[in-house]
Amino acid sequence: MSEQNHKVITRFAPSPTGVLHVGGVRTALFSWLYARKHNGEFVLRIEDTDTERSTALFEQDIIDGLAWLGLTYDHFYRQSERAPEHRAHLERMLAEGSVYEAEDNKDGTGKVIRFKNTNETITFADVVRGDITFDTTELGDFVIARDIDHPLYHFAVVADDYDMGITHVIRGEDGISNTPRQILIGRAMGAPRPVYAHIPLILAPDKSKLSKRHGAVSATAYRDAGYLPEALINFLALLGWNPGDEREIFTRDELIRDFSLDRIQKSGAVFSTEKLNWVNKEHSKRLPPEIAAEEVVRHFPDRDSTIVKAITPLVLERISVWSDIDTLCEAGEFTYFFTEPQIEAEKLSWKDASREDTMRHIDKLIEMLQEADYTHPDTIKASVWDYAEAEGRGAVLWPFRYALSGKEKSVDPFTIAHIIGRDQTLARLHVARSACDI
């Protein structure tokens, strides 16, 4: 059964009983990467046979999350819509005697369908962990369907994987103990045994299973927080997999090219938002400038977009996620590019420089900046640099920057002057000059 002869078909089979969380995303990602790498197919199968707990809202969240991340699928199924196929398998197996009807132990009415366990030791070769052996005796004649029209999880999974030609079952580590009984069912059904790869779980910082109480866990929440989909994918790919060299930043295509099942880690990995933020920042830096500017503009809804575009590089080096822009703006971080700042006279002087000296420097700055070339921060710098060097950079440049920004921490004065232009620069210096005079 060499892999080369068969087209690779993988699947992601979530139940819509909750949002698509990062653990699910990574499971989907690994399956998707493997299928894409081998020019195979990727199936999304919504396992909604539990009508009590499944909701359309969760199903939509899963679909939206995968769409945002660009994890495209070639086939879409809802397990609930495959009742006829399930029934056919069940009828055939009933006839063959590999499964049988039995008393309903729960309420004594009706009958359930049980698997006739052959009580063997089953060994399967997990791609990630090597041989895993179970004694299936303890499973007993487990129930595989409530009745002929209501198959249970294990049966439905095996029947669907068979019918959909799934060659590689890539799923979370929590699927390991399900595998023996699925192998048993598959064999009785006449299905070829797929390759199994059980990937490690994603953990919270305290090493427990990741859940809502650990903050944002759903893919769409990361979307809404302003993460780049390729960054989340890059980060998640590196959680439990590595390329074998020291690269950390990958495009989607690079991941497809370099991904392999045999470099998947065995142990669980803690999800680190700090590292995710770093990865996101690295991806932001690599964004085409126009695209980045467009996104930044969106976060300055009522501002002059020409100015916003001009300050985009400054914004980018101060954020890791888009929503950081809003946080910085609320703190008044970039307002001085758009409106004249409020300044306080006592903050105008550098360290213990005297008010007289500061006044003198401002006068000189006004004089020099009258005729300066504003086409580039460097040309502005050139016109005042010699003076600043001679008088003490701090003594000259601090008041310069403070006059323009009204902030103790800000972008450098040359860049601000370049962006706000000659008139604004001179106007603000005059305001500072008179504030000094009072």
Place this chain on the structure above:
RNA sequence: GGCCCUAUCGUCUAAUGGUUAGGACAUCACCCUCUCACGGUGGUAAUCGGGGUUCAAAUCCCCGUAGGGUCACCA
């Protein structure tokens, strides 16, 4: 508890019997610098414990310990 899986810096990981145990995030220091951010350089920091096997063990074996998963007429 039974069964199964796992164990390298705080975190993600590399090293498929021989390395000063490497890289990244975070952190610290220094440099750049008027401030902030960016950037640069350097530092601190790990093989869970105990036994084997071997000339040689993070690596192979066994026993502990710890963590996780799973034990439904849920998925």
